[in-house]
Each structure stands twice: as C-alpha cells, then as structure tokens.
Amino acid sequence: MRFEHPATFNPIDQLKVIGHPTSRIEGPLKTTGTAPYAYERHDVVANQAYGCVVGSAIGKGRIAAIDLEAAKAAPGVLAIVTAENAGKLGKGERNAAPLLGGPEIAHYHQAVAIAVASTFEQARAAVQLIRIDYAKGDSKFDLAAVLDTAGTPNPSFGGPADTDIGDFATAFAVAPVQLDATYTTPDQGHAMMEPHASIAAWDGDKLTVWTSNQMIAWGVEDLAKTLGIPKENVRLISPYIGGGFGGKLFLRADVLLAALGARAAGRPVKVALQRPLMFNNTTHRPATIQRIRIGAERDGKITAIGHESWSGNVIGGEPEMAVSQTRLLYAGANRMTATRLAALDLPEGNAMRAPGEASGMMALEIAVDELADKLGIDPVALRITNDTQVDPEHPERHFSQRQLVQCLNEGAARFGWNKRNPKPGQVRDGRWLIGMGVAAAFRNNLVTKSAARVRLDQQGRVTVETDMTDIGTGSYTIIAQTAAEMMGVPLEKVVVRLGDSDFPVSCGSGGQWGGNNSTAGVYAACVKLREAIAQKLGINSEEAVFADGVVRTGNRNVPLAQAAGGGDLVAEDAIEYGDLAKTYQQSTFGAHFVEVGVDADTAEIRVRRMLAVCAAGRILNPKAARSQVIGAMTMGVGAALMEDLVVDKRHGLFITHDLAAYEVPVHADIPHQDMVFLDETDPMSSPMKAKGVAELGICGVAAAVANAVYNATGVRVREYPITLDKLLAQMPEPV
C-alpha cells in the first residue's frame, strides 16, 4: 500500500481498541520470567557450547604477537577464533570498525578473540590464558585537542552538514541582545539491562542466530556480508529484547563471534558480552562540543540563530547530528548550522535514543534559557514568541502538526510555573535551594517502509507476523491492537509473532519510527486480508463492516472464522510512503518542566518533580506510550546529572565501563513524574495518524534540569553532566 495522500476516515478511527490504555499482551511472560531472551534459549538447539570474548587491551595499534597455546590446552576448550584463523571477513554496511580486530586494532575492547568451551566457566577461564603482545600506534583520543582537524562530513541521516539562510553573521552582529556560549556533552552509553547476547548454530551452510537485535533485516544483511555468505542462508530470531536504546541497531561482535565460534567448534555457541566490555566494545553516543549564537530583539524575537557542533568518530563513522533541531524549532530569518567531524581512535560512536536531537537539545535549550535571562523574558514566553508553523529554512513547508505552544502553555499551567521566581537562588526549603526549569521537546518523525503478514484461521484467530522487534516498548501490544481494530476482533483473538527474519521486513525499532510505521504496515496487510475475506464470502469489501467477530453487510452477519473454513486466509503487504514527509515537515513536540532541589551545603542535586506534555500524533496505546516517555525522562535525568563515559586520554578508553562507574538514575533519583499527551491526529504521517514518541521524551529533559539548577542556585553549568563539583565553588557560603 502506498501512502501518498493525507489519511481520511478509516477503520482505525473507530478507536474501539486503538487509543485505549492497554497492558502489554506479553507482560505476563515477562513478569513470570518465561519470555525467552537470547542467552536463555536453551531449548532451541542441542549441544550448546559457550563463548567468551577477549577485548583489545589497547586503544590503537596492532597485535605484535598472540599466543594461544595455554588457552587451547585449558580444560574444556573446543576452539579459539582470532582474525588469524577466522578466514576472510567482510564488514557490514553499518559497521565502521571491524567487529573482529587484529592485527590492526581500531579501538579499546575491540574483540580480538573468542574462546569456545564446554562450559561458561571454562570459556571464561580460557580467555585469561590468551597472551597478546600489542604495539601501540599513534592515536587521537581527545576531541577538544583535535578540533582543528575536524572536517565537513557528507550529508547523512540527519541532513546536510551545513545550512546557511539569510545573513547570519550580520544579523547576529547587529542584534541588540546576543548570546554566544559553548556547551559540551560527554560520551554516553546505552547501558541497557540485557547485554548483547547470541546463540549461533550452523546447519551445513545455513546459519541461525537467536539474538537480541532491534533491526532484523539490517542484521541479516550485515552478518551475511561480513561472513561472505548469501543472506538467504542467514536467519535471525529476536523475539524479546531486554532494552536497546540504539545499542542493538547493528550487527555487533556477539553475533559474529558466536557464528565464527560455532563454525570452528562444530557446535552451536552462545555468547553474551561481558558487562565491563560493553561500553568500549559496542557503540555509544559520541561526545559533542557545541557553540550556539542567538541574536534577538529586545522583545525576544530571534533575528539570528547559529548552531555549530563538533564530534569525533572512528574513520567511516558518522557525526552526532546535534544541530538538526535548530533548523526547525524556532523562527528567525537569519540562520546557520554547521556540523564537523574529527577522526578519533575511541570506540565507534553511533545512535543512542534520539541521536542528534538528544545532544542538540541539551545545548540549545540551555541557550534559550540563557537568552531569556538576558532579555528578562520568561523562558516559556520566549519560546512562544519564537514559534513557527513552517520550516524556517523552507517556509513553503508547513509542519503537519505543531502544538509546541499548546504543550508549553498546558505544561506551565499544570506545573505551577507562575510560582517560579525568575531571580535565581531565591527559593529555599530547609537545606534545599529550589529551582524550576523548562525546555521544549522536539524530535522528528520518520517514515519508512514496513511490511507484515496476517493470517485468519478457522477459530477466527488473527496472527500477525513481521520482523518488527519489541525492545520493551510495547510493539507486541500496539500491533495486536491494530489488527484487532482492523479485523473487528477482541485483542485476545490476535496472536503477534515478531523478530524473525523469516517474517516480512518491517521498519524495525529505531529512530522512534517503530510504532507508527510497523502498525501502518500491519494496517496495510489487514486491508488486504479484509479484501480476501470479502472476496471469499462474496461480498463487497468496501461495504463490509468488520466488528464483533463478524463481517456485516446490510442485514447479513457472517462470522469471521467462516471465511477461513476452507483453509487459512493469508495476506501480506507493506506500507510505503510518497512525498508527504517532504511536502510537510513531520515532527513531534513537547515541553518538559522540572523542579530540583540543590543542597545549599553540598551542592547535591536532586530532582523533585517532573512533567512532560507531549503532542505526537495519535497515541495508539496511552499506557505504553506513557511508559516510554517517563522512561525517557528518567534517561534525561541521567544525562543531566550523572551519565559520563569518561575518556582516559592516555590509554584511549572509556574508563567508567561498568555499572558501578557509569551511573544511571536509581529509583531514589526519580521521585515524581507526570506526563500528558495532547489530543492530536496527524493525517500526514500514515493511516494510523500516529507519530513517534519514545525519543521525544528524552529531548530537552537534561536542559530542563540544567535550567532548574540555574534557577535554584544562580550557577550556570554548560558542561554535562552537572555534578556538584561544578557548582561548589560558586555556591553561596554556608550559613
């Protein structure tokens, strides 16, 4: 089905199932520990052996010598694979650094070997016996030190590297009020609960991998390419995923090394990346240095806005597109953005929840707060003053929906924003200095092809199959809701099967596109199934009403199951998009409000309450969507206050590489969260009229926290994370 014109009334608009807060249909499996995750698939193939991965001990250089003898002789060892004996390997389209290093080493903890043994303990013991001599090479580990070498990257996922509209330089120079500030964001890790894990089994030249991956088709393609085998010979199965946040978008070392280990050992092999390996072995959100300049009239109207961002990556890696939102969020006639990329020898940077916008909003939304402070204008009012209903770089393009102003106003009213004292450092509650902060939320909505297969059986059951994944987001449930709505059956009559490369290729889970696109694909397949059913029953599908388990035309009611009386009816289709995403700018909006307390003595920062108001198209399942947003808000608090992959610039690694050193919020850090969705349907996005929501929730949160800290203390911190040591020197003297 091609989606080329704005959606009109369709069966989804009945909202009998869609739009209702619905608990996860797979929830009981998870709460009872019976949802099978990759490493626990003991049942799927017999004779599983265990692999343990060795990560490079240096950041850049080469392996001078490697001695496997002791490890090979260790108890239970079946095979050891290194680049020397792995055979010729290609590289996936979406991998910059090779997943199996050697003799060249691209980054710290790049996998250099896997030991396969009969038990996990034997494999783990064996890797400690592998002796590797390294020769360190010339290296660059410090982004700030290589800014001069940064170049202009090719246009990427986030658009062109540079944009230039009007005359920014002049407009900024003559603006009566100017802000010019530089902000930094650190490298961040996904730190999901479930590590990358895979079981690989060969049957002749056919390879099956039970894994934990967000994008099944990408994984198949890149695994086949890396191994140099036809992709028809590769099957990935990933029905349950214990968190991804972008860390599992790509083929990673666990999959490849399990496959190589299994081939060498002649047995299925299971591999989970050790936690201390994950932060340097896999991908991360790259650090940025961002300069923002805003010129405004005294009434707050922005006349010039410029945003430049620098990030680093391994050769072949992409920049962090931190300026994307600045092209679209606020009005202003004169504007520029620039993205620069430097070569670094740190681990590979790539997407993490809201790549680009999450980092960019961390800086931009402090800058707007600083501008408001300079202007003496309320930061909510300043944002409203500079709202735009068109793409400011291309004013002929309207936003399909844009309720940023409504989000700000609704949020301000609900949060009690009018109680905020605009003068910082004035409000106390015992030992706590209290402050409130606000930030806009913004994330683009992305549309992409997504397919599904639906089957009606004699019991009147509808089974959906698609390689879409559920990374804890609720995909199972919204897909079931979509099929139930379309076919007129209760939720219990829908079976959803996900995450298998034998199923039609979906959008996958990434870029907050999974919800809208995967359900639109299911919609398309259901439209086809409805046609097949109508044809089977000899009725006109245009006139047929699918409701309450029957197909109704006029006075005639036929049980749905009857259509499958002669055998299952199967339909498959994909949603594909025309130009509506080009004609209209499709984005999601929100407003974050945060209240913090800062200990007047110790400068410890504790969030007291948070509110997000979001406008993101039709909310297919308000319960699941709320969970996504409050989870993203929590992640935003982590970004604001603690998450930091600290670079050791001598050894070239993220030294905070376990969950003790890489702190993420715990329950005690998140006392009270509230979130509200504004009513919205977006007929430009898809027949579902939905948009992404899971990444919107993190965009702007950290800045709202930062702005609240400023309001509480009068101390402006522009280097994330905002920790007490950065406040202490400027805190008021203890009383």
Next chain:
Amino acid sequence: MRSFSYERAASPGAAAAAAASTANAKFIAGGTNLLDLMKLEIETPAHLIDVNDLALDRIEETADGGLRIGALVRNTELAADARVRRDYGVLSRALLAGASGQLRNKATTAGNLLQRTRCPYFYDTNLPCNKRKPGSGCAAIGGFGRQHAVVGASEACIATHPSDMAVAMRVLDAVVETVRPDGTTRSIPIAELHRLPGDSPEIETVLQPGELITAVVLPRPVGGTQAYRKVRDRASYAFALVSVAAIVQPDGTGRVALGGVAHKPWRVEAADAELPRGAKAVTARLLGDAKPTKDNAYKLPLAERTLAAVLRDPRA
C-alpha cells in the same frame, strides 16, 4: 575465574590455621566483593575457606557495656539492631547509606572492613595498578581521579577505601578481634587496622597471613548526637564522594571521621579537639596535609561544607 579448592571451616582457629597452611588461600563470607573480583581474575585464590558456618553471627553485650559484633553479622541485621540504633546511631546510619538492600543482606561486618577499593583502574586488568599488580604503576594518577584520595595517598596509589561502615567504626573507636593461625588472639584498634598505601598498596591491613577477624567490639556508648552524612552524585547505590561521621556532645566537643578521602577511614584525633571552633578549623587540621589533584580538589571544600552542615543540623 581460576579453579579453586574449597572447604568449610569448623572453628575460627581451624580456619586461620588452614588459611596459613594452604598456599594462596582466602576466607569467604558474604562474597559480595570477592566473587566479583574472582570473576575478573583480580583475585585469584587457589583455595577458599568458607567461614559462614562459624558461630560468629551474634551481637553480644560486653562486660563494660559495649557491644561485641560477630564477624559474620550481616550489615542489614547490624543496622537494625535495637542497641545499635539506640546507642550507636552513626553506625546504623552509615550501614544504611551503603550498597543496596540485597547486598546488605549478604555482606558481613568483617567483610565490609576488608572490601577492596572501587578505583576503576583496579578493576581493568589491562591497565597498570600497583594494588592489583605490584610494581606495574598507578594508572589513576594522571587519569580519571575525581573519586580518588586527597590525603594520605602515595606515588604508588591514590585509591580510597569504599566502606561507609568502617568510617562509623572509626569514629566509634571500635576494636577488631582476631584469631591467628597459631590459635592466639589479639585486639587491633580500628585506627590501626587499615594501612596507608605507601609503596605497598597491595597490603591493605595489618592482618597477618591467615589471621581471621572474629568480632568487632564497640566500646561503651559515648552518647552525643551521632550523624553520618554521605555525599554522592546519585541518591542511592553509589560510593561516597565524601562522607562525614560525627559524634557531637552537648558541650560542642566530639569526634569526626571522613570517608571517601583516603585509603582508610580518615580521622585525626587532633582535629577532634577543634570541633568547638567549627568545621573550618576541624577540616583544616583533618586535611591539612591533603594533596589534591585538579579533579578531586573539590573534596576539600566539600568536606568542610558537609561537616558544617552536620554540625549545624546533625539530624538532617
């Protein structure tokens, strides 16, 4: 993890004797730290002596009105003991500021004292660490040192001791009781248990090979207002950037110990005497010899400000 042999000791004396007579042996109690380190081969004992069956899990009153805490008393139980809560509030508060509920259920009194540093360079076996591999150097010096020691450190090691409980024990003048491999016992004031790193940071205590902690004795209660204040980036489940254990008497005298600043719980008795003159005077004496780096210099004002807060409002 290396293969190891394992036995359950029948008595404290037998455990100590076995530890001394077996090469590369270690005691295991709660295992909350040791097992993690064994998995990473930071600890590689050839033999484990399980002391959990020893009857060292009681809290008894001593003849002089103090408490004898068995080495195996779990952190949870110790923190909840009515006598501890009444008479040694600083200890209960310190325990509850540490780790998580699950870990406190397993972790023991003696094990808590003997836990090893959380320096990230100690945990990465690819990098130099004199504590992990004597003579290899200290990667923390010149590296990520935000959490590291500001006082009492050396050219060989700038690690901190991670325990909260030990800081409270220090301010309470606890005494550690041990049994040695020859069956004799001794008492070690807590002040003398932990060593500064010097040029042998791998030797962390004065315990002799095979010597087993059997109890920690608290002197009779000293009264006063007892506070433990732990400063950290996140609200729970994080090691102290700085912590303050304090006992303040109605006349303004008292005692202070700091956590998160040194290789051992940090107390200078001469600094206690400055208490009536306030936090600035105390910390000037406590941290007078501090040699902070750019990364951890904040710990000096932080310690002073935290102590000031504790003295102003010990119940906060």
